Amino acid sequence: MLTQFTEQVKQLTAGKDAATKAAADATAAAKKAEADKADAAVIADLQAKAKAAEEARVKAEADLKAATDKVTQGNAMKTAADAKVNTAKQANQPKDVNFAIASAPVKVRIVASPLQLAPGAPSVAVKQRKRSPCR
Numbered sequence: 001m002l003t004q005f006t007e008q009v010k011q012l013t014a015g016k017d018a019a020t021k022a023a024a025d026a027t028a029a030a031k032k033a034e035a036d037k038a039d040a041a042v043i044a045d046l047q048a049k050a051k052a053a054e055e056a057r058v059k060a061e062a063d064l065k066a067a068t069d070k071v072t073q074g075n076a077m078k079t080a081a082d083a084k085v086n087t088a089k090q091a092n093q094p095k096d097v098n099f100a101i102a103s104a105p106v107k108v109r110i111v112a113s114p115l116q117l118a119p120g121a122p123s124v125a126v127k128q129r130k131r132s133p134c135r
Contacts, residue, residue, distance in 0.1 A: 002074045009067045016060040023057040026050035 030046040 002071070002078060005067060005071045005074055009064065009071055012060065012064040012067050016057070016064045019053065019057040019060040023050065023053035026053040 026046065027050045030043065030050045033043045033046050
């Protein structure tokens, strides 16, 4: 959006330059006609054109100033937003935090396995080469 305003400022600058040149040309033509002692109607027409060109120039300058103010305000807002983003990035950086916890001591025993299995004696005696009664 800021680039759009920048483009608009460029266009308005070109328009202001054209309006300034047109106003200067119209004023010079009116003064030349007065110096050449031209017809009163021609002089009045040239003066009216010069006045219209001057009004167009003033309007172009006002439009340019408004657009320039918007771009300046947009740049200030962009700078403020960038500062907030940088602050947020710095706050989200990983960091070491020390904190103390007050609690009762707990005794923890770590064993190899939570289940203890021990081979037991068979409940039925089995003779060699005989089948077991359990199928």
